[in-house]
Amino acid sequence: MRSADVLRFAAGSATGYPLRTFLMVLAMSIGVAAVVMLTALGDGARRYVVNEFSSLGSNLVIVLPGRSETGGFNPANAITGTPRDLTVDDAQAIARAPSVLRAAALTIGTSEASYGGKLRDVTVVGTTADYFLIRGLTVAQGRILPAGDTGLSSSVAILGAKVREELFGAEPAVGRMIRVGDRRYRVIGVLAQSGQGLGMNADEVIVLPVSAAQAMFNTNTLFRILVEAKGRDSILAAKDEAAAIIKARHDNEEDVTVITQDAVLATFDRILGVLTYGVAGIAGISLAVAGILVMNVMLVAVTQRTGEIGLMKALGAPGHTIRNAFLTEAALLSAAGAVLGYLIGEGGALALRLMFPALPAYPPAWAVIAALATALGTGLLFGVMPANRAARMDPVQALAKR
Amino acid sequence: MALIELSAIERVFTLGDSEVHALHALDLTVEAGEYVAIMGPSGSGKSTLLNLLGLLDRPNAGTYRLEGRDVTTLSAEEQARVRRERIGFVFQSFHLVPRLTAAENVALPMMLAGIAPAERAQRVAKALADYGLADRAGHRPDQLSGGQRQRVAIARATIMRPAMLLADEPTGNLDRATGEDVMALLEGLNAGGVTLVVVTHDPVLGGRARRRVMMEDGSKAEDTGDR
Numbered sequence: 001m002r003s004a005d006v007l008r009f010a011a012g013s014a015t016g017y018p019l020r021t022f023l024m025v026l027a028m029s030i031g032v033a034a035v036v037m038l039t040a041l042g043d044g045a046r047r048y049v050v051n052e053f054s055s056l057g058s059n060l061v062i063v064l065p066g067r068s069e070t071g072g073f074n075p076a077n078a079i080t081g082t083p084r085d086l087t088v089d090d091a092q093a094i095a096r097a098p099s100v101l102r103a104a105a106l107t108i109g110t111s112e113a114s115y116g117g118k119l120r121d122v123t124v125v126g127t128t129a130d131y132f133l134i135r136g137l138t139v140a141q142g143r144i145l146p147a148g149d150t151g152l153s154s155s156v157a158i159l160g161a162k163v164r165e166e167l168f169g170a171e172p173a174v175g176r177m178i179r180v181g182d183r184r185y186r187v188i189g190v191l192a193q194s195g196q197g198l199g200m201n202a203d204e205v206i207v208l209p210v211s212a213a214q215a216m217f218n219t220n221t222l223f224r225i226l227v228e229a230k231g232r233d234s235i236l237a238a239k240d241e242a243a244a245i246i247k248a249r250h251d252n253e254e255d256v257t258v259i260t261q262d263a264v265l266a267t268f269d270r271i272l273g274v275l276t277y278g279v280a281g282i283a284g285i286s287l288a289v290a291g292i293l294v295m296n297v298m299l300v301a302v303t304q305r306t307g308e309i310g311l312m313k314a315l316g317a318p319g320h321t322i323r324n325a326f327l328t329e330a331a332l333l334s335a336a337g338a339v340l341g342y343l344i345g346e347g348g349a350l351a352l353r354l355m356f357p358a359l360p361a362y363p364p365a366w367a368v369i370a371a372l373a374t375a376l377g378t379g380l381l382f383g384v385m386p387a388n389r390a391a392r393m394d395p396v397q398a399l400a401k402r
Numbered sequence: 403m404a405l406i407e408l409s410a411i412e413r414v415f416t417l418g419d420s421e422v423h424a425l426h427a428l429d430l431t432v433e434a435g436e437y438v439a440i441m442g443p444s445g446s447g448k449s450t451l452l453n454l455l456g457l458l459d460r461p462n463a464g465t466y467r468l469e470g471r472d473v474t475t476l477s478a479e480e481q482a483r484v485r486r487e488r489i490g491f492v493f494q495s496f497h498l499v500p501r502l503t504a505a506e507n508v509a510l511p512m513m514l515a516g517i518a519p520a521e522r523a524q525r526v527a528k529a530l531a532d533y534g535l536a537d538r539a540g541h542r543p544d545q546l547s548g549g550q551r552q553r554v555a556i557a558r559a560t561i562m563r564p565a566m567l568l569a570d571e572p573t574g575n576l577d578r579a580t581g582e583d584v585m586a587l588l589e590g591l592n593a594g595g596v597t598l599v600v601v602t603h604d605p606v607l608g609g610r611a612r613r614r615v616m617m618e619d620g621s622k623a624e625d626t627g628d629r
């Protein structure tokens with residue numbers, strides 16, 4: 001029998017029993033759609049987090065006070081007592097390291113800002129001009145903090161877009177004096193609208209010179225030092241230099257943690273990647289269930305068509321021709337289910353993207369290929385047994401059955 | 403050389419403890435071009451004999467020579483080939499594939515034999531015209547009368563130009579007049595050279611055959627062609 005004929009014959013048998021075909025295609029498509037959609041969700045979440053981290057700045061190295069944040073608990077540090085504070089001087093020392101392009105001291109707290117009788121809670125970010133450069137923050141109006149100004153001399157502030165809107169409404173803000181905490185600051189700039197940033201929304205902050213913020217919170221310590229390496233290749237060097245500089249400045253004690261953005265990213269990437277695989281695996285189970293359904297449906301088909309199988313044998317079809325016909329039918333049904341499921345899955349992913357525009361919910365290529373291959377594979381695998389049963393059928397008995 | 407040579411055929415069915423000797427010590431020789439009616443009471447082994455002749459079943463003992471070749475020892479694959487090329491079946495219940503049209507049903511054996519679609523279409527069209535079914539080519543079996551169905555089945559059985567036609571009660575599901583038409587059709591084919599073996603209960607139909615084999619308890623009770 002020619003392969004084109006086998007294909008046409010199998011397609012004919014499949015469409016000859018619409019309900020059975022529909023059920024099987026449906027089962028298969030649900031499995032495939034589940035894999036495509038859930039992996040789109042998982043991978044979307046992974047990409048979202050990775051993107052958010054990348055938007056913090058490029059070639060980033062972060063210095064945190066304290067030792068055990070990512071290195072795990074170290075008993076040696078527990079004995080040495082309280083770690084030293086990170087200071088603005090530390091940040092300036094790091095900024096002079098050879099692999100470092102710039103470094104920004106960062107202190108964060110909350111306070112109240114008021115203007116013209118309007119009052120709101122704000123996140124106060126105390127930092128330097130370098131912070132804007134490292135994070136790629138731009139101003140919509142006015143200018144950023146003056147370079148080299150750590151702030152005791154000047155009382156200036158830069159407003160997040162939302163803070164400006166709530167305090168000033170339609171009024172121009174640049175040049176006005178606002179009160180933050182119990183001191184007055186001149187607004188010199190308004191940040192461009194940035195949308196959601198990881199952990200901290202840049203639209204709802206007020207940026208002050210770092211020393212001004214430290215004075216406001218009555219502290220000498222920093223929350224972070226953000227360091228930008230000179231290039232991608234110097235990230236690790238910058239990390240080591242930063243650690244060495246702080247150690248030297250802190251009586252030879254390693255009381256800070258230096259992490260690279262790449263390391264954080266890689267960790268998140270890995271965790272969410274594993275999550276996606278796990279979700280794909282769970283969805284894959286529904287494909288296995290679909291496979292078992294395929295087998296049942298094909299067994300019913302073989303029983304239903306016993307007379308036809310007997311006839312084909314009487315007309316001189318050898319066993320392998322009959323097996324091929326049934327296997328082809330199973331493969332066609334699985335393929336139809338896989339394609340339909342893929343379309344449904346892509347539709348679902350599209351719906352997810354429409355519902356959550358921030359989430360890049362695209363199914364990864366590996367998941368799509370794996371789902372389609374598994375659908376075809378299970379269809380064929382579970383089609384073998386019914387097809388063999390048909391091929392082995394005794395023609396006399398098959399013909400007697402009507 | 404005879405077309406069919408059966409010698410000392412035994413066919414035993416085991417049902418639990420009991421054994422049914424459906425065919426017992428059966429010898430039968432049929433020359434090419436003969437017209438044989440196989441008759442006898444129900445359960446006498448007529449269908450079993452026909453299935454054996456058609457290579458749908460194997461004997462427990464004895465030999466079956468078809469065109470001089472011992473076919474009982476052939477592999478299933480080779481037997482399928484012999485069925486495809488040398489044997490045509492006509493059944494009491496027609497056995498048309500319900501989802502296929504008359505033309506597609508007739509084309510089925512050629513499709514199994516791997517004949518090209520163009521040649522298939524041409525031969526099907528000719529066969530349907532020969533059997534007066536030209537205007538029924540696109541009809542499905544449930545849109546055809548019993549007589550038309552059996553004619554489609556006969557067209558299918560002869561499309562590969564087999565050496566012999568085996569028909570088990572071909573008129574059993576038809577009224578007398580339609581049955582006569584179908585028998586006349588089969589006899590016409592026989593006149594054209596095809597060996598025709600018909601199983602029938604009907605003494606009138608059986609009487610039309612040049613040779614009648616009466617079966618009883620799995621053996622020949624009478625054979626008008628015995629020489």
Ligand SMILES: Nc1ncnc2c1ncn2[C@@H]1O[C@H](COP(=O)(O)OP(=O)(O)OP(=O)(O)O)[C@@H](O)[C@H]1O
Binds near residue numbers: 423
């Ligand atoms: N598959 C089988 N298993 C067991 N016994 C069988 C089987 N096929 C046929 N027989 C028995 O073999 C004997 C002959 O059966 P067969 O069908 O050849 O009879 P028949 O002459 O065709 O009868 P009828 O005229 O009723 O069709 C019967 O006794 C039947 O019960």
Ligand SMILES: [Mg+2]
Binds near residue numbers: 448449450
């Ligand atoms: Mg019978």
